[in-house]
Amino acid sequence: MSIVRIDDLTKRFGGVTAVDRVSLDIGDGEFVALLGPSGCGKTTTLRCIAGLESPDEGSIQLGGGTVVDRSRGYELPPHKRDIGMVFQSYALWPHMTVVQNVSYPLRLKRERKQAARAKAMDALELVGLADYAPRSVSALSGGQQQRVALARALVREPSVLLLDEPLSNLDAALRTQMRVELKRIHEQTRSTMVYVTHDQEEAVSMSDRIAVMHGGRAVQVGTPREVFDAPSTRWVAEFLGYENILPGRIEAIGGAGTEVRPDGWDAGLLCARPAAGCSTGDRVWIAVRSTAIGFGDRSADRPNLLDAKVLRSTFLGTVTEHEVSAFGSGLVVKQLTADGVRPTGAQADEAVIRVDPTQIALIPITDEPATDEPVTNESTTGGLATGNGSAS
């Protein structure tokens, strides 16, 4: 049964369509991340679920009950929705102790002091802060304050917990630690969680499913594996860090996989992943991560060996990044430093590269109009992706 059901949700701010016909079903106990670059509509979607924004179109159901339905002008106020929220800013009461902050939502609901305190202590136990109960929240670190905010959201046992970039104010080490903590809390409580983030690692490491958002739309929804291994559009592939994206055509589909030929190449590539919805002759984007290309050796009889020219090599600390050219296409190759010694050909800048057939994603080229908007993604190197970008 879906605990959150969003149908055709649209929210406009003046001329800006912040959320554009988003539909999403979230099951009981699921952890779903809304992932996308800044301004793609993640927070607005979350705020519509919470009732902090009033959508222009569409409907939302929580726990089977309608909370907003624009078609009949129905809208339930935020305090009547069975949700808990955790924001980027912890929004705690600085003059209250830890336990007072956590029990506050129950006191607002007129729960008796002793019962509220007992539930608050259980919630603090869950986030590992029971020993801090009598302290003033102002005396806690950022990470501890975020845990208090989490305990406060959990204390009412809401059917849905909405989290808006809750870890973004923490330093990198604490963020990683809190990620593990949040996952544990989710496993322990099995609460349904909707988590807004622009951080891919966060989304992948915690979520059961990810909804990738772009320009107000949920452009792909799936498990982390599905989304990362089979991006549905060129934009999603680029956003998820595929540095090499070439336009090409499917030559043949056989037992060993799909043969594709990038435009302008004298050789094809074997792709071992299933090419869902593709047929021979189809135009496709051929997407390959830089880590899926290595230096090879002609003496081995393996598929996808190509002669290439090494244009530049840059040591990046743990990996070495090479920019190479094969059949006139620029490619980014990344190797662990330990494997970074590349076999040279007759000339110092010549090498044989190998594209791992199991690591190639094929994306049908559709006639959708291109967006000129660049992909903003900290983990993307902004390499030598080619193609005219005329389709997504």
Ligand SMILES: Nc1ncnc2c1ncn2[C@@H]1O[C@H](COP(=O)(O)OP(=O)(O)OP(=O)(O)O)[C@@H](O)[C@H]1O
């Ligand atoms: N109150 C508002 N008034 C006007 N425009 C708004 C308002 N809230 C959001 N927007 C616009 O709607 C679009 C989506 O914003 P939203 O905050 O939902 O994106 P986001 O994906 O959460 O971004 P970020 O990661 O930067 O928070 C943006 O273009 C934003 O400028």
